[in-house]
Amino acid sequence: MDGKALAERVRKDVAEEVASLGRPVGLATVLVGDDPASGVYVRSKQKACREVGIEPFDHNLSSETGQDDLLALVEQLNGDEAVTGILVQLPLPEQIDEDRIIRSIKPIKDVDGFHPFNAGHLLQGSPTFVAATPAGIMEILREYKVDLKGARAVVIGRSNIVGKPMALLLLAEHATVTICHTRTRDLPAVVREADVVVAAVGHPQTVTADMVREGATVVDVGINRTDDGLVGDVAQDVREKAGLLTPVPGGVGPMTIASLLRNTVRAARYQSGELAFPLD
Ligand code: NAP
Numbered sequence: 001m002d003g004k005a006l007a008e009r010v011r012k013d014v015a016e017e018v019a020s021l022g023r024p025v026g027l028a029t030v031l032v033g034d035d036p037a038s039g040v041y042v043r044s045k046q047k048a049c050r051e052v053g054i055e056p057f058d059h060n061l062s063s064e065t066g067q068d069d070l071l072a073l074v075e076q077l078n079g080d081e082a083v084t085g086i087l088v089q090l091p092l093p094e095q096i097d098e099d100r101i102i103r104s105i106k107p108i109k110d111v112d113g114f115h116p117f118n119a120g121h122l123l124q125g126s127p128t129f130v131a132a133t134p135a136g137i138m139e140i141l142r143e144y145k146v147d148l149k150g151a152r153a154v155v156i157g158r159s160n161i162v163g164k165p166m167a168l169l170l171l172a173e174h175a176t177v178t179i180c181h182t183r184t185r186d187l188p189a190v191v192r193e194a195d196v197v198v199a200a201v202g203h204p205q206t207v208t209a210d211m212v213r214e215g216a217t218v219v220d221v222g223i224n225r226t227d228d229g230l231v232g233d234v235a236q237d238v239r240e241k242a243g244l245l246t247p248v249p250g251g252v253g254p255m256t257i258a259s260l261l262r263n264t265v266r267a268a269r270y271q272s273g274e275l276a277f278p279l280d
Helices: 003-021 036-052 067-079 098-104 116-123 132-143 163-172 187-192 252-272
Strands: 026-032 055-061 085-088 152-156 176-180 196-199 217-220 224-226 229-231
Touching: 003 036, 003 132, 003 252, 026 036, 026 067, 036 055, 036 252, 055 067, 067 085, 067 098, 085 252, 116 163, 132 163, 132 217, 132 252, 152 163, 152 187, 163 176, 163 196, 176 187
Parallel strands: 026 055, 026 085, 152 176, 152 196, 196 217
Antiparallel strands: 224 229
């Protein structure tokens, strides 16, 4: 499943949408520290913004930044009319309480969808901002006409940013969903039952061919930097078993960025009142 090609089409749609809004749209990105991977992600999000006519506002803070200073910056961005969306790149250094920072972002600007307000709306079946990675995966599954109704879906990983929202989105499409994690007993047996597998683990080779049903749809969310370069969570030999598979790179990654752009335009529509945001 070619996430890169789909993401190009989405970005084109978003560019047209931004142009038709007739007013500026801006995304503030906040990067704390000098983690190289986080730096790469933030720069690619900023580049994607520029390409679709969204203005990126770059905030780069030292790794020594304290929680109060970061809270003050978020507060300033919350009140800045030029800032449509706010993205605080995770992970944050250990002196900062990540949940506290996420809760400080104004829900109507929370384009990552991590604020409990927006996560709660997804849980209750009335989504506002949906986390970009699972939202992008759903778009890939729709594009490839994967039948989710009644399908057995297994999500490996239960993080707030990927696994849990992914499971909720699959459930909303009437899949029968199982969430696996480090305490799951006999992971291979559980995965073998799945029509759709989403691996969001962060370890190479977590899903191997012997664990996958013939013809199953497999989504590889993992991004692991190894001596052999960038690899996902799914082993190469799964290609022979799966009916559909997302490559790494070129699968979920590009669609994550495309979904972030979509969310930012959605934020503009909420803020103009064109779409009703449930807090107002
Ligand atoms: P995370 O917060 O570290 O969560 C990993 C999850 O995997 C946890 O729930 C953990 O279980 C589970 N897990 C770890 N080892 C396992 C094992 N051997 N068997 C079963 N479950 C296991 O990671 P995340 O933020 O969700 O990200 C997951 C992966 O996706 C990472 O590689 C990340 O880089 C990648 N990612 C990619 C994109 C993209 O755009 N492509 C976006 C976001 C993340 P416990 O809860 O029990 O610890």
